[in-house]
Amino acid sequence: MTNTVLNMKDIVKSYRDGEAQRTILNHVNLTVRAGEFVAIVGPSGCGKSTLLNIAGMMLSPDSGEIELCGQTVSALPKKKWTRIRKEMIGFIFQNHQLLPYLKAGEQLSVLLKCDGQKVQELFGELNIEHLIDQYPARMSGGERQRVAIARAFASDANLILADEPTASLDSERGRHAVEMIQMEVHKRNRAAVMVTHDERVLDLADKIYKMEDGKLMES
Amino acid sequence: MKLAWKELKYNWKKYLLVEIIVILMMFMVLFLSGLVKGLGSAVSSGVDNMPAETFIVSEDAEKILTVSSLTSDEFATVRQVYGKKAASIDVQRMYIQKDTDSDKLDIAYFAIDPDDFLNPEVYQGEKLGTDTDAIVLDDDFESQGIQVGDSIVDSASGIQLKVVGFTKDAMYGHISVGYISVKTYTSIMKALNPMYQERVHAAAVQSAPGEKVDGTKAYSKAEIVEAIPGYKAEQMTITMVEWLLVVITALIIGIFFFVINLQKEKEFGVLKAVGTSMGSLVRMILSQVFLIAVSGAVLSAGLVALMSAALPATMPFTLLGSQVALVLAAFVLISILGSLATVIRVASIDPAQIIGGDFQ
Ligand SMILES: Nc1ncnc2c1ncn2[C@@H]1O[C@H](COP(=O)(O)OP(=O)(O)OP(=O)(O)O)[C@@H](O)[C@H]1O
Numbered sequence: 001m002t003n004t005v006l007n008m009k010d011i012v013k014s015y016r017d018g019e020a021q022r023t024i025l026n027h028v029n030l031t032v033r034a035g036e037f038v039a040i041v042g043p044s045g046c047g048k049s050t051l052l053n054i055a056g057m058m059l060s061p062d063s064g065e066i067e068l069c070g071q072t073v074s075a076l077p078k079k080k081w082t083r084i085r086k087e088m089i090g091f092i093f094q095n096h097q098l099l100p101y102l103k104a105g106e107q108l109s110v111l112l113k114c115d116g117q118k119v120q121e122l123f124g125e126l127n128i129e130h131l132i133d134q135y136p137a138r139m140s141g142g143e144r145q146r147v148a149i150a151r152a153f154a155s156d157a158n159l160i161l162a163d164e165p166t167a168s169l170d171s172e173r174g175r176h177a178v179e180m181i182q183m184e185v186h187k188r189n190r191a192a193v194m195v196t197h198d199e200r201v202l203d204l205a206d207k208i209y210k211m212e213d214g215k216l217m218e219s
Numbered sequence: 220m221k222l223a224w225k226e227l228k229y230n231w232k233k234y235l236l237v238e239i240i241v242i243l244m245m246f247m248v249l250f251l252s253g254l255v256k257g258l259g260s261a262v263s264s265g266v267d268n269m270p271a272e273t274f275i276v277s278e279d280a281e282k283i284l285t286v287s288s289l290t291s292d293e294f295a296t297v298r299q300v301y302g303k304k305a306a307s308i309d310v311q312r313m314y315i316q317k318d319t320d321s322d323k324l325d326i327a328y329f330a331i332d333p334d335d336f337l338n339p340e341v342y343q344g345e346k347l348g349t350d351t352d353a354i355v356l357d358d359d360f361e362s363q364g365i366q367v368g369d370s371i372v373d374s375a376s377g378i379q380l381k382v383v384g385f386t387k388d389a390m391y392g393h394i395s396v397g398y399i400s401v402k403t404y405t406s407i408m409k410a411l412n413p414m415y416q417e418r419v420h421a422a423a424v425q426s427a428p429g430e431k432v433d434g435t436k437a438y439s440k441a442e443i444v445e446a447i448p449g450y451k452a453e454q455m456t457i458t459m460v461e462w463l464l465v466v467i468t469a470l471i472i473g474i475f476f477f478v479i480n481l482q483k484e485k486e487f488g489v490l491k492a493v494g495t496s497m498g499s500l501v502r503m504i505l506s507q508v509f510l511i512a513v514s515g516a517v518l519s520a521g522l523v524a525l526m527s528a529a530l531p532a533t534m535p536f537t538l539l540g541s542q543v544a545l546v547l548a549a550f551v552l553i554s555i556l557g558s559l560a561t562v563i564r565v566a567s568i569d570p571a572q573i574i575g576g577d578f579q
Pocket residue numbers: 015016024042043044045046047048049050051575
């Protein structure tokens with residue numbers, strides 16, 4: 001399968017820094033196909049999270065075009081973005097960001113209307129079946145991040161975005177979490193973009209991009 | 220909605236605290252509401268419950284029945300205009316005693332013609348008849364130990380009155396009413412003042428004001444009630460406190476929700492990021508406020524009803540269903556309006572903060 005899920009063309013984003021205008025993303029292009037697991041690395045402050053926010057329909061670029069599954073979504077009014085996020089994008093955040101008042105299973109079923117069978121299946125694949133009826137407060141950090149991974153894959157979203165998913169985990173658990181993401185991406189034929197600082201998990205990615213001076217380069 | 224409920228359940232301690240405060244405050248509000256009605260009827264029920272629409276008093280009486288005085292001629296003219304739809308009424312504050320050496324009790328004599336429509340229904344004993352020196356008392360006197368068949372003494376004149384029956388809800392200016400015939404009234408007044416000239420205080424009329432009678436003025440029942448000394452001041456003060464409390468309670472809910480939701484900004488950010496529409500978030504917040512407000516309203520109403528049943532009958536406390544419903548509905552409405560501050564706040568949360576932003 002070679003169909004393109006995410007296609008970012010000529011993305012420019014700059015922030016006002018006092019008087020000056022700082023260009024964070026300088027004509028960035030990024031294409032991710034279904035079943036492809038992409039990692040982005042780069043120094044702190046170079047704009048990785050900004051890129052992810054733009055890909056995730058949470059921030060608008062100054063110029064450039066974003067296509068999701070062939071649909072040009074950057075042209076849509078902001079009002080429709082929430083809907084696009086719900087239907088097309090799964091997020092994995094740095095700090096799991098589970099809702100404290102929902103049990104692990106409910107993070108998928110109540111929040112994303114994922115049916116019970118799929119919840120079972122995902123939790124089984126990620127080895128966390130025993131946590132389905134547990135509140136996040138009573139899980140370990142690694143377990144929470146795995147529930148968060150399950151949540152990202154719970155909807156039928158074709159694009160998975162992960163910003164430093166291992167940052168709050170030790171290296172062993174972090175690697176394990178990324179393995180889980182990789183497995184689900186390949187198994188479910190999703191497209192995934194992961195921003196990371198952790199060099200040791202890069203071997204799990206299909207493609208690695210380096211970000212520097214507002215440019216994205218494959219390495 | 221499921222989300223709203225799960226959140227309430229998970230943070231039940233916080234919300235229980237809010238709920239308890241709401242219940243106590245609304246209890247206070249409803250208590251005041253019962254008191255305002257109770258005091259109101261302690262002042263006015265004697266007039267309120269008269270089957271009359273209009274009262275005719277002398278021009279200089281300032282709508283006050285005890286001050287008004289119609290000459291026999293004037294009352295005769297009133298009778299000519301309204302016929303049997305007009306009845307005379309005398310209102311006089313005096314004292315009675317159970318017997319000559321017991322304590323004096325306040326009483327407001329309502330002197331009427333027993334054949335007129337003003338003769339009150341009794342729930343015990345008999346209606347006031349034409350017998351002289353018979354009296355029908357408000358039920359307050361029953362709880363003071365007076366019974367049908369007893370003889371009581373008019374303190375000033377020493378005239379013995381025979382209790383023939385008890386009626387309900389007859390108070391005038393915080394004093395319980397005793398109905399006597401005009402004949403009895405005249406004999407009491409004559410005993411006090413041999414020069415007493417027969418006259419009537421006012422006339423009660425069963426219809427709207429008709430042709431004006433010289434020297435008199437016609438007022439609606441509501442106007443007469445409002446003019447009873449103390450009525451307006453009492454009602455206004457307590458009603459104001461009551462509504463102030465309603466607004467304060469609603470604001471307290473609003474503020475609590477604002478603070479509780481401030482602590483949840485990250486959660487709202489996540490909800491927005493994963494595609495929860497603002498509409499659902501608004502519904503989530505409003506349904507929580509609605510639930511807290513409505514359950515608080517219902518529980519406090521239940522508490523007040525229980526307390527009202529336990530209060531002694533002499534306590535001026537009357538719960539009026541419609542009044543309670545009005546207060547509670549206003550409270551729920553203001554609470555929801557107050558929570559709009561929270562909604563506006565949540566609307567301004569930027570989900571982009573959740574990736575690489577402030578919410579780490
Ligand atoms: N809302 C904003 N307003 C102004 N400047 C911003 C804003 N958001 C980000 N920036 C700037 O844009 C640059 C890129 O930020 P970004 O969060 O994308 O970096 P990053 O590559 O994710 O860094 P890190 O690895 O530390 O997470 C930073 O220098 C930051 O100061």
